[in-house]
Amino acid sequence: DAGVIQSPRHEVTEMGQEVTLRCKPISGHDYLFWYRQTMMRGLELLIYFNNNVPIDDSGMPEDRFSAKMPNASFSTLKIQPSEPRDSAVYFCASSLKLGGAETQYFGPGTRLLVL
Amino acid sequence: DAKTTQPNSMESNEEEPVHLPCNHSTISGTDYIHWYRQLPSQGPEYVIHGLTSNVNNRMASLAIAEDRKSSTLILHRATLRDAAVYYCILRDRSPYGNKLVFGAGTILRVKS
Numbered sequence: 001d002a003g004v005i006q007s008p009r010h011e012v013t014e015m016g017q018e019v020t021l022r023c024k025p026i027s028g029h030d031y032l033f034w035y036r037q038t039m040m041r042g043l044e045l046l047i048y049f050n051n052n053v054p055i056d057d058s059g060m061p062e063d064r065f066s067a068k069m070p071n072a073s074f075s076t077l078k079i080q081p082s083e084p085r086d087s088a089v090y091f092c093a094s095s096l097k098l099g100g101a102e103t104q105y106f107g108p109g110t111r112l113l114v115l
Numbered sequence: 116d117a118k119t120t121q122p123n124s125m126e127s128n129e130e131e132p133v134h135l136p137c138n139h140s141t142i143s144g145t146d147y148i149h150w151y152r153q154l155p156s157q158g159p160e161y162v163i164h165g166l167t168s169n170v171n172n173r174m175a176s177l178a179i180a181e182d183r184k185s186s187t188l189i190l191h192r193a194t195l196r197d198a199a200v201y202y203c204i205l206r207d208r209s210p211y212g213n214k215l216v217f218g219a220g221t222i223l224r225v226k227s
Contacts, residue, residue: 004158033215043159043217056214091158100147100208101166104215106158 004107006092012113018080021110024073025094033093033104034067034077043091049075050098082114119203124222127193135188135221137203142183145208149215150177150188152199159202159217162188166208198225 005024013019025032033048047057052069060067064083069075079086093106120138127133139148150162163170163177165186170177176189190197202220 042219043153045214045216048214093158100145100206101164103161103164104159106160109158 004092004094004105006090006107006110008110009108010111010113012115013082014115015083016081017114018078019082019086019112019114021077021090021092021112023075023077023092023107025075025092026105027073029094029096029105031095031098031104032069032075033095034075035091035093035106036088037091037109038088046077079112082112084114087112087114119205119218121201121203121218121221123219124224126224126226127190129195129225129227130192133190133193133197133223133225135190135201135203135223136185137187138185139203139205140184142205143207146205147208148177148179148183148186149204149206150175151202151204151215151217153202153220154196154199162201164206193223193225195225195227198223 004026007022030051034046035043036046037043044059046059047067048055049069065079067077089109089111091106091109093104095102095104147164147166149164151159152162153159163172163175165177165179178187200220200222202217204215
């Protein structure tokens with residue numbers, strides 16, 4: 001399996017622009033997670049889906065952030081409008097189940113820089 | 116969620132064993148102990164997990180104290196590729212589990 005795939009790997013944009021990050025989870029995994037990592041806040045969960053349905057979006061920082069999962073093999077995280085404080089590495093992860101013994105598999109991340 | 120405490124950083128020599136400690140004094144009976152690591156410029160990756168008994172896999176060993184209030188991740192022979200941030204995380208064993216909550220972790224430096 002190719003693992004979790006994220007695109008783009010790097011994104012540089014200007015403040016106010018719309019940014020769309022993409023993720024393809026491991027085939028057969030029921031759960032998909034979006035994380036953000038910054039030096040100040042570390043690695044934090046933004047939102048997760050179960051069978052394409054958003055379950056917990058309590059980590060989404062504000063309304064400028066939205067996430068969708070139109071099918072089992074694709075998810076997007078959109079920031080509109082983007083701000084410099086959104087600069088971070090965004091990771092997507094997937095897992096078969098959510099139980100305490102389950103493993104999450106992370107993608108390589110998207111490095112976002114908002115100027 | 117129960118919390119874990121790890122040293123900020125540790126250093127090891129190449130080819131020597133490394134013992135990474137984690138304290139979790141408020142662990143509940145239903146918490147699994149997970150370890151993930153994050154290599155430079157990569158996403159976190161699973162290392163090992165356990166509940167009560169010590170565990171071994173191809174990457175590492177996990178030693179769990181009898182009272183489960185602490186655990187130690189053991190890398191038997193550190194290599195330069197093991198330099199990473201290591202995270203100790205507790206997860207409830209219920210089918211709905213808990214989300215992975217990452218702390219600051221331990222930065223492991225490996226000297227050649």
